[in-house]
Amino acid sequence: MLGVALVATLIAGAAQWSGRLEGTEHIAYDEALIRYTGDRKASGQVVVVAIDQQSIDAISQDAQLQVNFGNWPYTRTLWARVAQELKAAGARAVLFDAVMDERASDESADLGFAQVLRETGLPFYVGMVSSGSAKPLARADFQSPVPLATPESAPPPPSDTFPEEFEDAPAPATPVLEAGALARALAFPASRTDGKPLQSLQGTSRVPRYPVPPTPALVGAVSGFGLVDTEADGDGSMRRTHFAFTDGINTYVTLPVRMMADLLGAKEVTLSGRTLRMGERTWHVDADGSAALDYGGPLETRFRQVPLIAVLDDWIRRGHGKSPGLDPGLFRGKVVVIGGTAVGLNDIKATPFSSTQPGLVKQATVVDTLLSGAFITDAPAGVDLGLTFLVALVSAVLLMTARWTPLEVVWPVALVAGLFVLTGLLLKTSHTHVRMAMPALAGVGASVAALAFNHLVANRETQFIRQAFHRFMEPKLVEQMIRSRQLPRLDGENKEITAFFSDIRGFSTFSERFKEDPRQLVRILNTYLTTVSGALLREGGCLDKYIGDAVVCLFGAPMAQEDHAVRACRGALAAKAAVEALRQDFRAKGFPDVYTRIGVNSAVNFVGNFGSDQLFSYTAIGDGMNLAARLEGANKAYGSVIMIGPRTYELAREHIEVRELDRVRVAGKTEAVTVYELLALKGQLDASTRHTVARYHEALGLYREARFAEAAAVLEAEAARSPEDGPTGKLLERCREYLESPPENFDGVANLEK
Structure with missing residues (x-):
């Protein structure tokens, strides 16, 4: 085993380690995640502003919005208005799940957006991606402050009243940003303190990847930049995220981590073993610096979604002195994640919950977990x-x-x-x-x-097993034993069983009669053995062996039988009845008598296959077997037919009628045991025999007190009434013998020498 x-x-x-089980593991993991963690309540800390199809349609169908913001991708003037409204609504921070790495055709819009961010002071974080075509940045000097790319001569910000624009604004100066300053703006201190390397931006490809810089106008105005690269498993599903990367020159963090570092006042991100640390906060992660995302459900159930057009409408209403249409407390103290949900924006990703989830669900989940939650770790x-x-x-x-x-x-x-x-x-x-x-x-x-x-x-x-036992047990029992898998240990085991021994009285004389016709002796003996064996097999016994005319049978082995003692008693009574019928038939045919004595005893014996290399069989050995054989022979001394031992009586007493015969001490033993004559099954003892048993017990009590004369008187009276009762006659003989020759040191125990 x-x-x-x-x-x-x-x-x-x-x-597993060759990757052959990866697909199966993903399927099992996804199903378990959906079934056991997919009922999480909506987040109370993160709100999603969705660039959904409703918003895209509303902007495209409104002439004034079209003039001011154009079509997707909208001018950054729109995001300036959104930032103003979210600041007014009390947002804690904004995470923009997109990149702004191309300059606008009208650069004043970029500068105006930057100016709004500086004036509102709203923590606003923008994504960046890495690319194999991007150029490496200079090594960042984290001791210097993040530079301001926008020159002092930048035009004033857009009017807060809708819908004025920058049509009359002077042409802005082109921002200039040194290479080192750009690296300082994009990189963030991150390290592993356990000696392991950070995750490489290169990933599994051999092509070096570097961050794509954002438009210079936003550097210094945006609170920070973080990586928003897609991290998908081999099947394209987003299940995990890393937190910090390196391109071999600088270290970078993901967008949620960049934002969270500022919210916690952390100056660096460290990974050690299976711990992510920012400031005083730690999270449990995997040893490679990644963790699985606890989505808690699809985007629509986990996060409150607000259409972009609703935020713009509130900005317009606020500008006109009207009350906002959205719940006043909707954004207050919350982190706002802005991202696309419309199919046409090509930001649809697969997660364990759906193959068509907006990509922003990953950022929103990481933010929510970093705020108050736990990642899933292997x-x-x-x-x-x-x-x-x-x-x-x-x-x-x-x-x-x-x-x-x-x-x-x-x-x-x-x-x-x-x-x-x-x-x-x-x-x-x-x-x-x-x-x-x-x-x-x-x-x-x-x-x-x-x-x-x-x-x-x-x-x-x-x-x-079938071949070994089919001749010694009922075939049905053998098959039942095999079906129930109660196969015996053929190498031997200690177990409690009940042994049956029977023998024909005077078989030597019996056989001498047929010394001239041995075939007739064989026929008679076979008939007798078949009769006795059949009675025992019907009670579930296992024939151990024939020793001439003697029959040895086991109950409780090889098949376990909790009622082995009761079965043995029933088998002994059935064998006695069958032999009585056979004796009558033999007498009618002139055959010798086959008067049979039986011994039954229950004990723990060692059962198994015993023998030599030439011949072996399933049998039992032990003191219990020896006592059963002695009990069979002891019937002669007591005039009984079936004698049972004390353990058999203890196990079967609720099912049988017995007579206590005596207390005996077998040869080689010092301990005395009580032996009983088995008379009938419970409730089947006739009144006459019951009277005889009662008188015998009365006499036995007197005998044990050495009151031999009184015991003899009781037994004489009963012998006159039931002269055929063997035990009564035998005990009477012993009492008369002791009256003539009183025993020394009498203890009421008889010694069985053989």
């Missing part, structure tokens, strides 16, 4: 491997020990379902991603190996 589990784990681990590799081995081992042990066909069918399905539930609950409660595909593969692989073992190796074992 350990070998199967280990091999299954190694195969699953190799498949469990350590050791945990994944440990779980994989555990699942494989449980699968192997369960299927190779139970060997139950319904379980073999259900287990692989239950295994995958259980791993899915485990993955989902861990995602929900601890934000930990435990891999599901690898342990599922190992578990299913171990299950297949276990089934192969069961149906190849174990089938040979069951065939051996």
Whole structure:
């Protein structure tokens, strides 16, 4: 089992680290994320201003808006108006999920937008992308302040009244920005303190990538720039994000991190082991400096969305002295994420929740998590491997020990379902991603190996069991034992069983009669043995052996039987009844009598296959077997037919009628045991025999007190009434003997010498 589990784990681990399970893992992860974490309430800290189709249509259909802002991509005058309105509405900060890396045809719009940002003081963060065609920047000097690119002679900002524009403004001077100053504006201090390298902007490609600079007019006016590159898995879905990158010259952070650093007053971003730190705040991340996104649901349910046109309308209303149409507290104290949701803007990305989500959902999710949340991190590799081995081992042990066909069918399905539930609950409660595909593969692989073992190796074992026991047990019981997988340990085991011994009285004399006709002796003996064996097999016994005329039978082995003592008692009574009928038939045919004595005893014995290389068989050895044989022989001394031991009586007493015969000490033992005569099943003892038993018990009590004369008187009276009762006559003989020759040190215990 350990070998199967280990091999299954190694195969699953190799498949995982080679990437062959990546697609399956993504599917399982996405489904668990949707089912267990997709019901999060809408964020109370982030609001999305959506450049949706409604806003695009409204601007294109309004002549005045068209004059002022044009078509998409709109002039930056529009974003100046949006910034003014969000500032007035009390926004905490604005994250613009787009890039502004091209100069406007009318550069005064850029300068005007920059001037509005400086005047309002609204924290406004703009995205930037990296490109293989971009030129490397100079090394940033983080000791110097972020420069202002806009010259002092810039024109005044646009009028706050709608819809005046810059038509009469003088031509602005072209901003000039030194290379070092630009690097200082775009880069941000980030490092790893654990000796590992930061994530490279180059990614998996060999082409160096560098940030694409924004339009110079915005440098110094915008609060900061951050990377908004798409970070998609191999299937194109956005599940993870890094926080800091390097191009080999400078370090850069993502747009949400850049904004959060300012909000926390952090001067740098550090990664150490599995921790991201900004200022006094830390977040748990993966060892490579990334983390999975806890989306909590699709964009429409996780974040309040406000159309861009609604913000513009409120700016117009505010300019005309009217009350805003939006809720006055909608933006107050919130981080506002501006981004496109219209399909035509080509910013549609895939996430675990949808293949058509706006790209801004990633930025909004990261911002919300950084404000107050936790990222989803992978469990350590050791945990994944440990779980994989555990699942494989449980699968192997369960299927190779139970060997139950319904379980073999259900287990692989239950295994995958259980791993899915485990993955989902861990995602929900601890934000930990435990891999599901690898342990599922190992578990299913171990299950297949276990089934192969069961149906190849174990089938040979069951065939051996069938061949070994079909002659000694009822075929139905053998098949039941195989179906229930209660296969015996043929190498031996200690277990409590009940042993049955029977023998014909005077068989030596019996056989001498047929010394001239041995074939007739064989026929008679076969008839007798078949009769006794049939009675025992019907009660579920296992024939151990024939020793001449003696029959040895086991109950409770090889098939476990909780009621083995009761079965043995029923079998003994049935054998007695069958032999009585056979005796009558033999007498009618002139055959010798086959009077049979029986001994039954229950005890823990060692059962298994015993013998030599030439011959072996399933049997039992132990003191319990010896006592059963002694009890069979002791019937002669007590005149009884069936004698049972104390443990058999203890186990079957609720189902049988007995007579306590005596306390005996067998040869080689110092401890005395109480022996009983088995008379009938419970409730089937006739009144006459019950009276005889009562009188015998009365006499036995007197006998144990050494009151032999009184005991003899009771027994004489009963012997006159029931002269055929053997135990009464035998105890009477002993009492008379002790009256004539009183015993020394009498303790009421009889010694059985053989």
